[in-house]
Amino acid sequence: MSSSTIATLSIAGQQIVICGGIFLFITGVVGGPLMLITLLSLRTFRENSCAFYLIIMSIVNILNLFIALLTFIMTTGFGINWLNMSRSFCKFRPFYLQFGNIMSFTCICLATIDQFFATCSNHRWHQWNQIKIAKRLILGAILFYLLHGIPFLLYYDLNISSTTGNSICGFTNVIFQTYYNVFHFPVLITSLPVFIILLFGFLAYRNLQHISHRTIPLVRRELDKQLTTMILAEALSEVIFVTPTCILNLVNYLIGNSSDPFTVALISFFRNLTGIFYYIHFVSPFYIYFCASKRFRQQLIYVLFKVHYNRWRHQRVVDVANIDI
Structure with a gap:
């Protein structure tokens, strides 16, 4: 394959990151705060467990824009790698990235499960729809993911490249790198959340079909319908935006480290494209809810x-x- 084709793929991938990333960053900076203002200003949402998960998710998503997406734009789009310039940032970004990604997906998973419980005909399941339980689950998740991130602080560091002699931020432990490539990213923060969201989203949708026949207060019924509709719309978006990353990681794992320049360039192009798709997850909730719920x-x-x-x-x-x- 000619070098011009490889160069074209590289430039195209770079432009996708620059244009798409900046657009996502701006829309996220606008939509995230509007989402928080809406949820925090109404007592109906402040006292609801599902809405509490969405509030925490919104806060995490806003932080992800500045720590994860902005760095991705600067590194991949403009070639300015802040990770290679600072040992502290080299350790902090992967540590926060694993926390922010898992925490955001955990919140939407818990919100989906919460709506499944809320729409169940068996009132025994409704005891899980309590704000106290939601706060305890979120606190437990935060503590667990902070502990889970300790290896990222230990096994991410600046390494001296044998070819260029420059400092490059990356893994310093092969076993932990294998865990990250085989389980952490493809399973823990992509495939597993999508599976949970689809499963409980389907169950909540099935329950929603019969909710109008139940003897529950009208205000609670309308709130459950609204939140379930919002969650189901986001569940669909998760499949659209996250699945390409899952597929690319599977293909990349099956192919392994290729020495063919065109294959490397092609995988790099699709990695940039799916990366932009992946970051839509952190930007889209406000706009999805705005479109899905009158x-x-x-x-x-x-x-x-x-x-x-x-x-x-x-x-x-x-x-x-x-x-x-």
């Missing part, structure tokens, strides 16, 4: 204009009155 759109408008804008306008009038006095 009630969420109404709540967003109410929060922005009826609550916060009126509060700001009232405060401004008070401030002006105080100045006049």
